[in-house]
Amino acid sequence: MPSCSPDCCLFQAVEIVKVWSEDGAGKVVEIPADMTARDVCQLLVYKSHCLDDNAWALVEHHPILGLERCLEDHELVVQVQASMSSDSKFLFRKNYAKYEFFRNPLNFFPEQMVAWCQESDGSIPQSQLLQNFLNSSTCPEIQGYLYMKEPGRKSWKKLYMFLRRSGLYYSTKGTSKEPRHLQLLSDLEDSNIFTIITGRKLHNAPTDYQFCIKPSKVRGDCKELKMLCAEDEQSRTCWMTAFRLLKYGIVLYQSYNIPQQRKSNLSPFTAPVRSVSENSLVAMDFSGRTGRVIDNPVEAQSAALEEGQTWRKRSQRMNVLGSPSPLHPSSLSTVIHRTQVWFHGRIMREEAHKMIIQQGQVDGLFLLRDSQSNPKAFVLTLCHHQKIKHFQILLCEEDGQVFFSLDDGTTKFADLIHLVEFYQLNRGVLPCKLKHPCTAVAL
DSSP states (O other), X not given: OOOOOTGGGOOOOEEEEEEEOXXXXXXXXXXXXXXXXXXXXXXXXXXXXXXXXXXXEEEEEETTTTEEEEOOTTSBHHHHHHTSOTTOEEEEEEOTTTTHHHHOHHHHSOGGGBHHHHHSSSOOOHHHHHHHHHOTTSOOOEEEEEEEEOTTSSOEEEEEEEEETTEEEEESSTTOOOGGGEEEEEOSTTEEEEEEOSOHHHHTOSXXXXXXXXXXXXXXXXXXXXXXXXXXXXXXXXXXXXXXXXXXXXXHHHHHHOTTOOOGGGGGGOOXXXXXXXXXXXXXXXXXXXXXXXXXXXXHHHHHHHHHHHHHHHHHHHHHTTOOOTTSTTOGGGTGGGGSTTBOOSOOHHHHHHHHHHTTOOTTEEEEEEOSSOTTOEEEEEEETTEEEEEEEEEEEETTEEEEESSTTSSOBSSHHHXXXXXXXXXXXXXXXXXXXXXXXXO
């Protein structure tokens, strides 16, 4: 029997992984054992013709337990799948908050929750705050009150807790840090932190800000879950972000800092796509022969209003030249927004909330939808300071033309695309600019 040559033995076993999109469709992907979550996202971005802005994530979803978490970019998907129960699945979804704490760490770590911040006088520089978490030789500590669900019971107990590199502890005597008063609740090494998505009523939780720590080896046993509840969204975000940083440290920073890093087996799919950030958008004046940046905020606001009027005049000229009137049901201006990734049609207010929360609750995350209360209007759903706000977009008529407006007709737009483009450049009446479209991709 002839022996096989070394060349014919050089193959890599592949695994079958099924990934689901927001609309319930699934795609089967064959991946090698060393493929990371970021690699799989890159592959799905390529196959689905999405914009690659490094905000895509694989979500580990457990419907029966009511849990989900975003995989870290460096995690091996095949290994994660091996630890999941048969009812669990992967979702492909945007997560704009994945690395937001590297950009604005002070928003994620309130000084009253970081022990060494309290011990120092004055505010802590951002770089020092992050370096403390990333450096394995330092000992940062998150502290504060959390509710813990008592094992086998529906009641919750409020305890003072401490999160360190060695694990999550609670004090058996008030806020005491003495070793004899600290009880280990969970380690970080063999556990993952999940958001609870089943709502507070199911677990009789004291607030809406639930999360839990799940041992990696546990598949579907609720008894092994450490159910926790924070008093507000900011403190929950702090606990969950600190858990990730203390567990993975510098690996997270490397994933954030080198988004262009790709494995060689994905090289055909790595065409760079430029993503526009808010910092690169400035007010410009093109009235002269050359454009100039407008530094004066008052002048910038006047220019923004004038630009809104320019769009309106441009629409009027188009109608004079024979373009369909916006009053006509088949007019392009009344339907063109339906082609945009940020428009989600007749979804309910609750569904809009859910999508914003799932995709990260960062400032400027937005979507547009049909109004449920007014069939002739639309609603802009926008996240600012981790709060979700809704702004009605009304149709206003002037000289036989219909326009869209967010500010009762002060600034008018020929269609919703113009409106979104304007508020991506100008805050106007909104609390912040539109930065990140809330996207649902079809695989």
